[in-house]
Amino acid sequence: MTWYALLLLAAVCQRLAELVRTRRNAAWARTRDGVEHGRGHYPAMVALHSGLLVCCLAEPVLLHRPFLPALGWPMLALVLLAQAVRLWCMSTLGPRWTTRVVVLPGAPLVRTGPYRFLHHPNYAVVVVEVAALPLVHTAWVTAVVFSAANALLLAVRVRCENAALASAAPA
Numbered sequence: 736m737t738w739y740a741l742l743l744l745a746a747v748c749q750r751l752a753e754l755v756r757t758r759r760n761a762a763w764a765r766t767r768d769g770v771e772h773g774r775g776h777y778p779a780m781v782a783l784h785s786g787l788l789v790c791c792l793a794e795p796v797l798l799h800r801p802f803l804p805a806l807g808w809p810m811l812a813l814v815l816l817a818q819a820v821r822l823w824c825m826s827t828l829g830p831r832w833t834t835r836v837v838v839l840p841g842a843p844l845v846r847t848g849p850y851r852f853l854h855h856p857n858y859a860v861v862v863v864e865v866a867a868l869p870l871v872h873t874a875w876v877t878a879v880v881f882s883a884a885n886a887l888l889l890a891v892r893v894r895c896e897n898a899a900l901a902s903a904a905p906a
Contacts, residue, residue, distance in 0.1 A: 736795065736796070736802070736872070739792075739795065739802070739871060739872045740792060742811075742814075742868075742871065743788055743791055743792050743868075746788055746868065747788055749818075750784060750788070753834055754834065756825070756832070756833075757833040757834045757835060759830075760830045760831065760832055760833045760837075761833050761835055761837050763830045764830070764831065764833070764837045764838075764839055765837075767839055768839065768840055769837045769838060769839050769840075770837065770838055770840065770899070770903070771835055771836065771837045772836040772837075772838065772895055772896070772898070772899035773835070773836040773891075773892065773895035773896070773899070774835075776888065776891050776892060776895065777834075777835060779888055780834070780888060780892070783881065783884055783885060783888055786881070787865060787868070787869070787877065787881045790869070790874065790877040790880075790881065791868055791869045791872070791874055791877055794869065794874035794876055794877045795872045795873060795874050798876075800872060800873040800874060801873060802872055802873065803873050806870055806873060807870070807871050807872060807873070810867040810868070810870040810871045811867075811871050813863055813867040814863075814864060814867050814868050814871060816863075817860045817863045817864045817867065818860075818864075820849060820856060820857075820859075820860050821857060821860045823848055823849050823856075824848070824849055824850075824856050824857040824860065826848070827845060827847055827848030827849060827850060828845055831845070836892070836895055836896045836899050838899045838900055838902075838903040839903065840903045841903065841904075841905045842903065842905070843904075843905060844900060844904070855893060855896070858889055858892070858893060861885065861889070862882070862885065862886075862889070865878075865881050865882050865885045866878050866882045869881070
């Protein structure tokens with residue numbers, strides 16, 4: 736269980752680093768007339784991701800969930816693969832990457848890196864991560880509940896981001 740707690744701690748550290756990067760990149764975008772959209776749903780996203788990390792640890796501890804190697808190791812592999820794709824997304828977008836929806840008016844859509852294959856690859860990463868991270872240590876209730884909540888939230892988020900990108904697209 737200690738190694739799982741360390742994995743979750745690493746995820747917390749990653750989220751905090753993403754918030755620092757978001758603050759820096761959003762400031763960069765604002766100096767270029769970047770406009771933020773979807774502020775209303777952002778606190779729900781933060782709450783969902785924070786709650787996920789807490790429940791990932793709480794469920795195995797409180798309900799005495801065992802580590803099941805046949806489930807845990809493949810889920811860990813998915814989590815690590817998802818992180819690699821997330822880093823690819825961040826690298827591809829550079830200073831345009833944020834956890835918020837901030838778009839630069841007139842900037843073309845990025846169609847390189849993972850964006851060649853999917854319109855929203857980072858959201859695919861989030862879907863995989865929300866399902867797989869709890870299952871690394873058999874927290875199946877957390878995986879189901881947070882995957883459902885994430886699906887509802889991503890429906891709002893993707894609709895918001897698509898509208899923002901469409902309104903900012905070059906003429």
